[in-house]
Amino acid sequence: MKYRAVWQIFFLFVFVGYMFVWVMIPTKTYKLSWSPDLTKKLSSTYFREQGTNLVLFSFPLMLTAVLGCVYLHLLKKSNSESSKSYYDFLRRPALVMAPLGIVNYVELIFAAMFIVLMIWSLANYMYVSIKYPYMIMHGMPQSQTIFRGVSLRLGYIGNTTWAFLFFPVTRASSILPLLGLTSESSIKYHIWLGHLSSVLFALHSIGFIIYWWAMSHEMILMIEWSSTYLSNFAGVIAFVLSLVIWATSLDRVRRKMFEIFYYAHHLYLPYIFFYMLHVGVAYLCMILPGIFLFLIDRHLRFLQSRRRARLDSTRLLPNGTMELTFSKDPGLSYTPTSILFVHVPSICKLQWHPFTVMSNSNLETNKLSIMIKIEGSWTQKLYKQLSSSLDHLEVSTEGPYGPASSHFLSHESLVMISGGSGIAPVISIIREIIFRSTESNVKVPKVLLIAAFKHTTDLTMLDLLLPLSGSLLDISKIQLQIEAYVTQEHERPIEDAKNQIETKVFKPSPSDLPISAVLGKNSWLWLGAIISSSFVMFLLLLGFVTRYHIYPVEKRGENYHYSFKILWDMFLVCASIFVSASAIFLWQKRGISGEGKNQIENVDLPTPTRSPSSWLSVSDRELESLPQQSLVQSTNIHYGARPDLKRILLDCKGSDVGVVVSGPKSMRHEVARTCGSASAKNLFFESISFNW
Template sequence: MEDACCEGMKMVAMRLAMKVLIMVVFLGYISILIMMPTNTFYLRWMPNIRSKTQSTYFGQQGASLLIYAFPILFIATLGAFYSHLGKRGVDRSDSRVQGRSCRYHSWKMPALVKGPLGIVSWIELAFLAMFSALLVWSFSSYLHAMFANVAQEAIQERERVWDVKLDSAALLLGLVGNICLAFLFFPVTRGSSVLQFIGVTSEASVKYHIWLGHVTMTLFTAHGLCYVIFWVNTQQILEMIKWDKVGVSNVAGEISLLAGVVMWATAFQRIRRKIFELFFYTHYLYIIFVLFFVLHVGFSTACVMLPGLYLFLIDRCLRFLQSQQKIQLVCARVLPCQAVELNFSKSPGLSYSPTSTVFLNIPSISKLQWHPFTITSSSNLDCDKLSIVVKSEGRWTKMLYETVSSSSPVERLEISLEGPYGPPSTDLLRHDMLVMISGGSGITPFISIIRELLFTANTASHKAPRILLICAFKKELDLAMLELLLPVSGTNLDISCLHLQIEAYVTREKETVKDDQELIRTVWLKPNTNDVPVSAVLGSRSWLWLGLIISSSFAIFLVLVGIITRYYIYPTERDSNGIYSDASRAALYMVFACVCIAASATGAFLWNKKQSLREAVQIQDMKTPPTASPVARVDDGDWELESLPRQTLIQTTNVHYGERPNLKKILLGIEGSSIGVLVSGPRKMRQDVADVCSSGLISNLHFQSISFSW
């Protein structure tokens, strides 16, 4: 017991030391970004660093790799080891951890509820303000430095002062845009150790990518237009078709900007939601955008955005490797509300937190489209299955529902999966009560939470919080979604320990429409020897392996860069008395980076795949499913079900017809020292709940919005 306690204290001490070191390195990196636009950085610091780092092995980009790339990749590596130690040494069910009050409760409350940015917390608003201040500072510093001697430069160049100012403004817009680009790829790196370290999920961070994308493309578009206007005014229009061997390549920049503008134009909310496929496919132009951006500015300048791109490429490679496996679909529950629950075989070693998500691809419907879905199962309660719910709302989901629910359903459905991705922990047990508010299919994140708390209430020593589930549906048929609160295989756990109360609202029907509702049926699918259970892409020690991939791939990349520079590029320049093309150098280095990432990620994936296959062998072959499917039906709002857990679930459910929940009245009437308020559903519902929680009328509400609509 004492040895375990000492080991736990050592874990905590190591994590604390790592956290401090990460914060110190991050502050140093931010200091570099702040100093970048100043003469002190360019005239004193950078030349001094280059004089000490420049060699025949790395050349000028050695300083850029050291200053811009190394700190962030070091943070990502250390963050991965930090998460690994946390997964090993921290018991997330410890009441002392879960029972702590939230120190930053007021900072996490909504600051902005309505507006173009959506629901924004105070801490998000603070970071947004600091980032905006960084951009304004960089713009003003570059402007001051470039305009200081503009009159003298105009005389030397024999140009008008206005034209010289336009040239300088175009350049500084591009430099400020590089700062935005440096952060652009972090939010869309799903398995990011950086996001894991700061406690932000990939779903929640997508909005940051959208914000950064708009700002980045605004600056880059203005950068390109200013140069076009400058070339037209100074009669240098032929500059648009120049691809210089040294320095900036204009043609590459124009190709990159064109690809970026096409992505930007299709990423606005109206187009993204109404014509999702157009948005989805055009976003693959990011490959052209990034490639020609690097060729445009050169590898040394591109090092500013290299860390985010590097981590994104690692994540993208791992996702590709995982997606090549075909996942075993065990069964599907078909609901009368045109929804279907898909139940996959899961590796016993796979664990995930509630509200986690997976991305699904079904080649028979679309070979390229990947769609995110919330996991409705609990890794503790459902040891051998992973479940998701798909509501038939769009073209892709309708085709899936029709395929599964047809009178002659397919015997096997080929499915690829990426994930799971989710928070390190949900920390729900610190609340006295949880109020979960959902609209329509927004109930799916709460299914996983309720299943997890059901397991906790029956197995843990401490008390689970009381739960109030408020769910609004359009039609009575949608009430069948409540059937999914329990697994398809049922449960022997006592649901009365959960203290669950369900208030269901049917908004568009005043009374029961039909006496005989459609039945919920289960469709069993035949297993295939080539299908595998869902497992973590890098096994149970995924964070440790991710840290090794980041560090080893970058180390190999540096070795290859040193070798190719010293024994190929440097001799070529020396023998020909010339300069090696910057574009060729940049392309060569990008190829090396991709090769190193692919080799390291593939090696780690194959090693862990062997371990996962050994676990899969231990899973017993599934028994032949019964020919009669378990069914449920709804009559006058009462559920005719057999098992005791389902009967208990019926007793805790109140159905209200023809009305909407009065959320303000409900929330203000709840008593408790700490009330966790989670909302998932339409934007208007989320805004209404956020407005009540941020009004200050009651101080014990802890707000959290769960949104998967981009």
């Protein structure tokens, strides 16, 4: 795109300015010079004590979010793909270790900068607290002042982590794509920030408990709910809720007792509520953008989830893998490796689970398919229902969510390594390459797929490389080599009649609709409209309430309850988001609903079939199509062996080899170490996973 560099420079300028403010906040210069001047200029009768922080912390990121939507719309409209750039080497793995996982140089630099910011803030807060006597409480020994000051400032620094905590979990984010991130790839940042904020708030809370109990002997202050200052009791409630969320989110608990983690994590709503009551309106404005954008995303997800998605068919593989194919709106486009969240009320009323979209929006204009492997109780119940005699299944979806552009095609060659069901995102990339190969003057990379499976029946997942309509595809233009490894069996077993892929077709329901973009075709522009209109609405309502309701009370010299101010802020944020997002969603829904109903009425249902797996037999296969035959001929199956990933990768020739890995943690870490070594400068690494 012609002006892409200009956009990126502007976003960088805003980000540097925003971070500079965070650097200056804890300093003596800001406290004694900047803050008084800014308060005089920005604390008007319309915003009072919130004015300064709204300008310094809220406005820059909200502006970035709105302009980011415009930028992403133009990027999508131009069909621009990410290309190789001079800073790609910074995305190479720099560190591979538990519990951090795979960390590239960009992440390492930002993590180091953030840690320096934390240390800098603490050091400056301590200096200001101890150096200047107006911070020392009358009649209090200096040691107690220092202890109280340290405990207080740990809370300030914890509030800094909250300024960034919600960006990684905002799925339809216009800020993450500016950094080349998606919500799924950056979830680890949310976890890191969550652990850090929990530690800081725990130290802050425990420090004050010790101070009240052992030093000032005023434990009664723990349950104080002041009308003129922040509420200590609200802070105690928030602290207890944070401990529950933190304890259940630890890796061991989350993996072994997922449902406890899932339901306990929803305590974030009351946690945010009491946290806001504790910190007050001024500190709310410092962390407002992340929460504001998250609430917009959360409300849009709620509105989208009210629709019932039309499930057309399923393919049941003998290894317990399911392919679910939904009807989709032809105007819905998405990139490879996108994620769809699925909810099946008949299994669980509350749980949503993410799955990789295998289909390609260009190859399959009316269909969207995902792969689900039996891993736990939820997927076991789903497989049981799909394999029964039911002819309709009620399903809701959210998404799909994915990267802003496909960058896999920019490499000369591509090595994709998968383990088990990790082949799902690989399938989406291969289908995109198949589509691009049909376009004129488009050069696609040659592809080497290394797929590791435990059992022979897992080879049936290779049948999903092509969609059900794969017989119409021409894949002769792509250079594809598949090396499949069956690790726990030493020879091909005798072919069993049970090793079949069963295809089932479901009857449509008039209430079911094709999956569509939550805000229609121009979703980025409409998201920008929601962000801008809701934030402007919030500012107007806040100014009105402050000027004509709060200010007159304070002008008379009376006290306006401190907690009521934050309640007004929270109410106005939610009301503005609800009105703006709901109005635009309903406006877009009118056209989408009409198109969806017409599509359901005009679809001819195929008859159920059972298609034999072409991968279980080497000599006498019954191939149904030329594409299937081409795939089989380009596949080698290795029994009783694991792929020597280091040797394979280091033997790759060429100056630009993309390496994509999706599978178990040990596999991803091994590939990352190899790609990060000095002898693999031609390898450009990317990991696809929900964890690290």
